[in-house]
Amino acid sequence: MSAPPAPALLVPEAPQKAESIFHRNLATFAANRLAMASAVVVVLFVLMAVLAPFVAPHDPNETDLFRRMQPPAWLPGGEWSYALGCDALGRDILSRIIYGARISIFIGTAVILVATSIGILAGLASGYLRGWVDVVISRIVDILLGFPYLIFAIGLMAMMGPGLWNIILALAYKEWVIPCRVVRGETLVTRELEYVEAARALGASRWHIMLREILPNILSPVIVVSTIRMAHVIILEASLSFLGLGVQPPTASWGSMVADGRAFILEAWWVSTFPGLAILLLVLAINVASQGLRDAFDPRFQE
Amino acid sequence: MKTLLKVESLSKHYEGRRGLVGRLTGAPHTVVRAVNDVSFSVERGEILGLIGESGCGKSTLGRAILRLHEPTAGRVMFDSKEVTALDAPALKALRRRMQIIFQDPYASLNPRRTVAQIVGLPLRLHGLASSEAEARAITARICERVGLKANQLDRYPHQFSGGQRQRIGIARALVSNPEFIVCDEPVSALDVSIQAQIIALLLELKREMGLTYLFISHDISVIGYLADRVAVMYLGEIVEMGPVEAILARPRHPYTQSLMSAVPKVEASGRRARIRLTGDLPSPLHPPAGCKFHTRCPLALDICRSTAPLRETVGEGHIAACHRLGEDISLLEDGAA
Amino acid sequence: MSAPLLDVRGLRTVFETRAGTVCAVDGVDVSVHRGECLGIVGESGSGKSVTFASVMGLVKSPGRIEAGTILLDGCDLRGLTPKQMRAVRGKDIAMTMQDALTALNPALTVGEQIAEVFDAHDYTLPRRGSARARAIRDKSAEMLGLVGIPSAESRLRQYPHEFSGGMRQRIMIAIALACRPKLLIADEPTTALDVTIQAQVLELITEIRARLGMSVVLITHDLGVVAEHCDRVMVMYAGQVIEEGPTAEVIAQPQHPYTRGLLASIPRPALRGQPIRPIEGQVPDLIGLPPQCRFYSRCPLHRDACLAPVAMRSAGPNRRVRCILSGEPVE
Numbered sequence: 027m028s029a030p031p032a033p034a035l036l037v038p039e040a041p042q043k044a045e046s047i048f049h050r051n052l053a054t055f056a057a058n059r060l061a062m063a064s065a066v067v068v069v070l071f072v073l074m075a076v077l078a079p080f081v082a083p084h085d086p087n088e089t090d091l092f093r094r095m096q097p098p099a100w101l102p103g104g105e106w107s108y109a110l111g112c113d114a115l116g117r118d119i120l121s122r123i124i125y126g127a128r129i130s131i132f133i134g135t136a137v138i139l140v141a142t143s144i145g146i147l148a149g150l151a152s153g154y155l156r157g158w159v160d161v162v163i164s165r166i167v168d169i170l171l172g173f174p175y176l177i178f179a180i181g182l183m184a185m186m187g188p189g190l191w192n193i194i195l196a197l198a199y200k201e202w203v204i205p206c207r208v209v210r211g212e213t214l215v216t217r218e219l220e221y222v223e224a225a226r227a228l229g230a231s232r233w234h235i236m237l238r239e240i241l242p243n244i245l246s247p248v249i250v251v252s253t254i255r256m257a258h259v260i261i262l263e264a265s266l267s268f269l270g271l272g273v274q275p276p277t278a279s280w281g282s283m284v285a286d287g288r289a290f291i292l293e294a295w296w297v298s299t300f301p302g303l304a305i306l307l308l309v310l311a312i313n314v315a316s317q318g319l320r321d322a323f324d325p326r327f328q329e
Numbered sequence: 330m331k332t333l334l335k336v337e338s339l340s341k342h343y344e345g346r347r348g349l350v351g352r353l354t355g356a357p358h359t360v361v362r363a364v365n366d367v368s369f370s371v372e373r374g375e376i377l378g379l380i381g382e383s384g385c386g387k388s389t390l391g392r393a394i395l396r397l398h399e400p401t402a403g404r405v406m407f408d409s410k411e412v413t414a415l416d417a418p419a420l421k422a423l424r425r426r427m428q429i430i431f432q433d434p435y436a437s438l439n440p441r442r443t444v445a446q447i448v449g450l451p452l453r454l455h456g457l458a459s460s461e462a463e464a465r466a467i468t469a470r471i472c473e474r475v476g477l478k479a480n481q482l483d484r485y486p487h488q489f490s491g492g493q494r495q496r497i498g499i500a501r502a503l504v505s506n507p508e509f510i511v512c513d514e515p516v517s518a519l520d521v522s523i524q525a526q527i528i529a530l531l532l533e534l535k536r537e538m539g540l541t542y543l544f545i546s547h548d549i550s551v552i553g554y555l556a557d558r559v560a561v562m563y564l565g566e567i568v569e570m571g572p573v574e575a576i577l578a579r580p581r582h583p584y585t586q587s588l589m590s591a592v593p594k595v596e597a598s599g600r601r602a603r604i605r606l607t608g609d610l611p612s613p614l615h616p617p618a619g620c621k622f623h624t625r626c627p628l629a630l631d632i633c634r635s636t637a638p639l640r641e642t643v644g645e646g647h648i649a650a651c652h653r654l655g656e657d658i659s660l661l662e663d664g665a666a
Numbered sequence: 667m668s669a670p671l672l673d674v675r676g677l678r679t680v681f682e683t684r685a686g687t688v689c690a691v692d693g694v695d696v697s698v699h700r701g702e703c704l705g706i707v708g709e710s711g712s713g714k715s716v717t718f719a720s721v722m723g724l725v726k727s728p729g730r731i732e733a734g735t736i737l738l739d740g741c742d743l744r745g746l747t748p749k750q751m752r753a754v755r756g757k758d759i760a761m762t763m764q765d766a767l768t769a770l771n772p773a774l775t776v777g778e779q780i781a782e783v784f785d786a787h788d789y790t791l792p793r794r795g796s797a798r799a800r801a802i803r804d805k806s807a808e809m810l811g812l813v814g815i816p817s818a819e820s821r822l823r824q825y826p827h828e829f830s831g832g833m834r835q836r837i838m839i840a841i842a843l844a845c846r847p848k849l850l851i852a853d854e855p856t857t858a859l860d861v862t863i864q865a866q867v868l869e870l871i872t873e874i875r876a877r878l879g880m881s882v883v884l885i886t887h888d889l890g891v892v893a894e895h896c897d898r899v900m901v902m903y904a905g906q907v908i909e910e911g912p913t914a915e916v917i918a919q920p921q922h923p924y925t926r927g928l929l930a931s932i933p934r935p936a937l938r939g940q941p942i943r944p945i946e947g948q949v950p951d952l953i954g955l956p957p958q959c960r961f962y963s964r965c966p967l968h969r970d971a972c973l974a975p976v977a978m979r980s981a982g983p984n985r986r987v988r989c990i991l992s993g994e995p996v997e
Contacts, residue, residue, distance in 0.1 A: 046485055047440055220437035223397055224501065228451045229424035242441040382860035490948055491710075520709035521887060525931035525944035532941075547860065553935030554942070577935050591865040593890030595917055595932060605869075606862045609830040625862075 051246070054322035061318020067311035075127040082121035083107060087276045090116035095294040111296045113286060119296065122278035123304050129190075129267075129279040130308065134260045136194045141201035142252045148202065149209025150236045154217050163206070170203045176265060183271040193272055197259055208251050212244035246323035253316035257309040264305050280305050333373040333509055333541050334394070338366050339403035341386070341393045345614070361613045363389040365565040366403070371509070376535070376542040378556030378573065380549055380588070384610055386565040387545045388432075391511040394543070395429055396420060407509065425455045428502040432514035434494035438486040444497055445482040448472060451505040468504065475500045475530060492523035496530070503534065512544045516551065528555060549592050553577055558646070561585045564613060564621040571647030579659070581649040584622050586660045604660045620652065627660065628653055669740065670697035671881050672721065672759075672849055677734035679713075679720045686953040690716040690729070692905040695978075698849060703875060703882045705896030705913060707889055707928075711949045713905040714885050718851045722761050723751045739848065757787040760842035764854035766834035770826040776837050777822030780806040783844040809840040813870060832863035836870065846878060853885045868895055889932060893917055898984075901925050904950055904960040907978070911985035921987040924961050959989070967991060 056062060074081055093116035097104045104111060110119040152163040170178075182196040216222060217240065225239045266272040267281025275282065280301040287297025345359035363386040371377045381387045393400040396412060405412040407427060415423060431437035438447055449468040451457070458464035469479055475496040486494055495515060502510055512531065516524040532555060535542060546552050552559055553573060560570040561584065569582040580586045587604040606625045611617055617624050623633040630652065638650045679691040691713040698704050708714040720731050723743065736743040738758060746754065755761075763769035771779060781802045784791065788805070792798045803822065810818035813836040826834055835855060842850055852871060856864035872895055875882050884896055892899050892913055900910040901922065909922040920926045927945035947964040959965070959972040971990055978986045981993030 047487065220431045220433055221439040223392075224429070224431060224437050224498075225439075225450065227395055227397055227424060227429045228501070228505070229421040229454050230450070234454070239439055243439065382862065492948060520949075521889070521928055522709060522931045522945040523948065525933065525942050526946070528933055529942045529944050549861075550932065550934045554933035554937055573935075573938075587862060591861040593865075593868070593888060593894045595890050595893045595929065595934075596936075603865060605866070609832055609863065610860070 051322045055318055058318045058321065061315050061321075064311040064314035064318070067307065068315055071127055071308050071311070072131055074124055075131045078124050078128055082118075082124045083109075084118040084121040086117060086121040086125040086278045088117060092116065095290065095297065097294070098296050110300045111294070113283070113297045114290065114294075119283070119300050122283060123280070123301055126278040126280040126283060126301060126304070127308075129273050129277065130260050130263060130305070133190070133193055133197070133263045134256045137197045137201055137259045137263075138252050138256045140194065140198040141255075142205045142248065144198070144202040145205025145207075146209050146241070146248065149206040150213055150241065152206070153210040153213025154232070154236050154240065160210075164210075167203050167206055170200050173200070175200060176262065179262060179266060180269065180271060183266060188271060188274050190273060193263060193266060196266075197262055201255065201259060204255055205248055205251060208248055209244060212247060213240055216240045216243055247320075250316060250320040250323055253312060253319055257312040257316070260309055260312070261305065331373045332370045333408055334371040334543070335404075335406040336370065336394060337368050337404045337406070339368070339390070339393060339405060340365050340401045341389050341398055342401045359614055362565050362616065363613065364393060364400075367562075367565075367567055368403075369560055369567065369570060371541055371543060373508075373541055374539060375557040376544050376555055378552035378559045379543060379545045379562060380547065380552050380559060381562035382547060382588075382610060384564075384613060385562045386613075387562050388513050390562070391429065391513050391543060391545050395424075395427055395511060397429070422455075425451065425457075425505045426507050427509040427511070428505070428507040429511040429513060430495075430498055430502050430515045432517055434491045434498060434518060435486075437498050438494055440486055443483050443485055444472065444477065445469075447486070447497060448500045448504055451501065455505060457505060468500075471500045471504045472497075475503070475534075476526075490523075491519055492526060495519060495523075495527055499527075499530065499534070503538065506538070507540070509541045509543070512542050514545055514547065517546065517548065524551075531555075549589055561588070564611065564616055566621065566650070568622065568651070569647075569649040571644060571649075575644055575647045581643050581647070581654055582622075582651050583626050583628050583653075583658075583660060585649075587627075590660065620650075628658060668700065671700050671739060672696065672698040672883075673735075673737040674717075674721060675735045675737075677717060677720055677736065678732045679716050679725055679729060680732050682728040682730075683953075688952045689955065690905055690952060691720060694734075694902075694905075694907055696721075696900065696907075698881050698883055700848075700881055701875075701879050702898060703872070703884060703896045705892035705899040706883060706885045706902060707887065707892055707899060708902035709887055709949060711904065711952065712902040714902045715853055717902070718761065718853065718883060718885060722755060722759060722851065723748075724761075753787070756783050756842075756847070757845045758847055759849045759851065760845075760847040761851040761853060762835070762838045762842045762855055764857050766831065766838045766858070767826065769838060770834060772826055775823050775825055776810075776829070777803065777806050779837075780809055780822070780841050780844055783841055787845045805844070809844050810837070812843065812874065813837070813840045814866075815840070830863075831859055832867060835859060835863075835867050839867075839871065839874075843874065843878070847880060849881045849883065850875070851883045851885070854887070855884070856891065857887070864891075871895070889917065889929065901928070904955070905952060906960055906988060907986075908961070908988045909986070911981070915982075915985060921981050921985070921992040922961075922989045923965050923967050923991075927964075927966075 093108065093112040095114060096108055096112040096116070098111040099106045099109045108118050110123070112118055148163050152160045178200055179196045182199060183192060186192040186196065222235060222239055225235050263272060264281030267279040268285045270285065272281055273279045283301035284298045287294065291298055340362070341364040343361040343363055345361065367390060369377070379387050379390065389398060392398045394405050400413060403413070407423065410423065412423065445465065445468050448471065449464050452464045452467060458467055469482060472482060473479060477493065477496055477500070486497065489497065515531065516527050519527060528551065534540060544552065544556055556573050558571065559573050559576050560567050561582065562568070563584050569576065569580065569585045576585065580589055587606050590603040604627065608625050611624055619635045620633040620638050623629040626633065632652050638652045640648045640650045641654055643649050643654055674694065674696040677691055677694045678689070681688040681690055694713065694717050696717065706714045716725070719725050721736055721743065725731060731744065738754070743751065743754065784802045784805055791801050806822055807818040810821060815821055815833060815836055826837070829837060855871065856867050859867060868891060871882060884892065886892060896913050898911065899913045899916050900907050901924065902908065903924050909916060909920065909925050916925065917929065920929055924945070930943050931945060933942060945964050950960060950963060957975045959976045962968050962972050965972070976988050976990055978988050978996065979993035980996045981987045987993045
């Protein structure tokens, strides 16, 4: 009994540092090399979009009929100051791709932000309050899900007319349904957990429970779904632009660039191909990065 | 002693969902009578042990008393206030005084909040601290009292073991200085040595803070050790209730007797003859008619299959509900636990 | 005594985690004799389940068996190929899991799940065709009858969710016993069950053991279960065996302070009014354990000599203990 405690030899305790689940998940994500590389690609695209005026070698709308369908630099007739060649109006394709990234990323981000905010509120209300709120919201969701997305957006665009904000509106109109369903499902599970019951037993209000107890715990799957959907929205925006319902010319957008070039795809393949590759690369990078996010953040994919 | 909590004919029924066909044909709802016409009272400063097997409705009863699940019928009186009639603000005010400790130390703590946030929540909800610093001080004090260290306050629940998490849950329940605690199987998920630590802690806290417990458990050894009175539940009803000494010495209901006989005991090494209950707990969706225990009861008679027995007083504060109480049969061969 | 049925020597199983190497089982010796029931008692993290998962060859990555021999009937299980091991599992050793609901496949009927075992291991059956199917069905029904499930024929066609918890545990036992294994490892068979059902299942195991003459290892955290059903008991703590011996002796005269603390921790009506004396502190983190006695930090009797590694010591016939305060060192 006289033995003095030997602190150095005592069994080590759990790490002293407060380690939140978020930080732990972030570390898991960072360890996934492919996902990290994709995230870097996405960040590069975002930087490119933000810094477009400084990065682009030319004015994207400057036409030069002498350079009509000038091939990329490495083909005969190409020159390095117009690295990816020029389109039918002699505009520099690289510069237009760089400016087009602004449209794609801005619309993608804006639509997802609007849709996710609406979806979270609607899903929380639907899943936690239940009752008639749930019935009404769930029916609206069912009805919206019944429409084919693109046709729905085309119809809205035709009604409202083109324009940046109308595109965002037309896409967000239906996009919120996706996060709403995720949030509702997660809320239905989480509301039954004992810590939610504990908060009720302590006298917490509905708002407190929905926003402080439930929301932080279901945010991970929502973020994951939102990033996956972001890629989808970018494709939809490109599709609308391709159909001429998107951003109006001369503003550069990847979808309309692909559409512009399709008439001379045989003589000047680069006009359509490079913006198409840009869409492919960005969407692929977002998808791979969001897979990594899902693996790291969604508890169902963890041990 | 003064009565702190009085439960009168409390029932909690769940309506099952009807399918589309059922709804169209107007078929009746299937009803689960999780808690059926339960009455008892708890004196200030005592521990009432509530014992029963899974699905007997003991947890639902605990939650219905706190109105975490709205009771279907009956009244709950707490310190002469009718809990079941309170509006939302009055109920919120009362929540400070009646609290609950949960079974699962993993599910009952929000994984995204630190210990200080979890334990300090009642202080903020009820405005019990004038400043953040004061809230922090109160939180630190109660955490230290339940055996957590001050440097652990800013950690997250997943950094703790099951026993420590249960201490966090206890601190959360006690920080608002309540009078009555529903302990819903607080030690069932814990290892034996940790279980003993938590039981010892709960008993110390009860003495220091003058608490009253409704202690729910499936473990008759735990209840026998710490409760003053025991209520035995079977399929939503209390079949026997009385002082713990009386029930341990001479259980009257055949269900209580078989429950006690079934518990493996360390002292009685080697095989013992025990009362064999055949079959499983009947589905609460289709409870048997008459006495609900008759499907498994070794003593069942014809009357048990048709008529539900009434509660009878069989001793000082000791009641039981069985048709054959008068015959005074003991299934336990040695009569004592 | 004849050679034990199962003889494990110096078993060491480790798990690689991000935080470091967890040594879940560290130098465990187990022997199970023919026809006996051995109880393994320990709290979570004691290594009791991992020990027998190692015996069954069921340790999954990131875990691996680092050292030790596992002899079943003289055959070294660690030297077997995965295919040979599959032939042993189910036929010579079988294991039941704690949670019968997740251990049974919800998409297959109970009959199909029992039939799988016969299909894989029983060479006495007709080769193919309806005769084989009928033979398997009869044997499956016989197994359900053995574990006390009435109207077995019709219940073979039901799915696990149509049975209650106790019935599912019986079905798992039926599957485990299908090929009459020599050794049944029951991992917490009753933890998820109510006491009245628990008593039924334990009695069933004891009864079948006597009838089939097999050996049973009962892994549990409940000393009461061990006291009533096991001939011998092994107490594990933090990956090591700390005490073993005949059940009655260990419970009547525990030698290790941990066993004593564990027994004192069990609340019971006889102790009413007396303060309970729990073991303070908690199980040590199994990462980077110092070589000292594992119970050092929680032991009321610890002294400087405990800081050296402690070996198993002999404490009377058939009794061993890992504490320097009792027993004699073995050579």
